[in-house]
Amino acid sequence: MRTPRSLLAVTVVAAALAVAAASPASADGTVLTTGGAGGTAVAVGDILDASLASGTAATLYSSATGTSGVSCASSTFTAAVTDNPAAPGTATESLTGHTFDSSSCTSNVTGVLGVTGITVDNLPYTTTVASDGAVDVAPAAGSTIRTTVKLRTLLGTITCVYQAPGLTGTASNTDNSITFTGQRFSKTSGSSLCFANGYFTAKYAPVTDSAGTDGPAVFVN
Template structure:
């Protein structure tokens, strides 16, 4: 990174798109999102899908796509509500309602601590396709936004970042959702805020928390 840490995510976000890549070809009556197995029960509209960081991994918010300095968070969660789940192949949709970050630190010169990382303006729309691609978008005319509050040698600063959309890849092998170097651009904040932020994180397993036992989610 450069002088100061920053970024966000997401929504958020999530922030925020909770589906998993197909492991096997779907039968004619299989839904895009199923739980328990790839040919399991269809996820119901209204069900809440949740995920935390994959075991042993962190969420990182870097100032460059290949940088090693910036913000590292040991905890992060996603939550989304299913709004449509058609037959496969197709695209399921979700409303990304929550993305949180905790245990965040920075190794950027001048940054003394990370006060908070907040995904703004939720919910966001999520499209989870049968090919495993997941796209998160804001309402028309808006952008995905994250606010980062930092303690620095010069006092507290607030950095606001936006992205037109976010992309992720899902996998049925470990029921994961992975964001890699998703770029945000600073739209307001102190001159100490870096111009860009790159979000990387893997969430696994993605589960249906509305079903007893919270079974893992698959995409077909």
């Protein structure tokens, strides 16, 4: 018959083995996964992309609460995963493409007849996605987030240039989305028809991993 001391030793050893068995599974979970929260890790080098959420528009308005400015019904982004550590943590991506289809854009600014083009400059940007859903977009050192907007007027095309030090957004697993709300840009050049500040709002969903066979949705853990 085992003594109480030997039984205690067996219990301690069994508990230690149980912890050791559970630890690798927990450590293997990454910040970005497909197939669901806690699913398959997104590989470094995979390309993530998304278009605007159905029924939404990307807007650049002249004030944080106003509705005067530019609105686009079609926009997409593309980013390459550069680091996807164990969760909880922060994944890193290189935002290499961010486009707006000018044919889907309109403007209600007085004196503006239409939108000729919108270009996102100074790419690539570094994007981080934290386990709590916080998204940060930053330019290269010494650079800025910059957007060039070309508007058609009675006097011809005018060019408005806006910039920001960075952007912040939120990722959600509810619809695999990334949302930016009221992100402030300052005008650096352009005519008086270019509003002094631009406030960017957009929701992109679903964010998918194009390396998958069916473009599986990406979850944040």
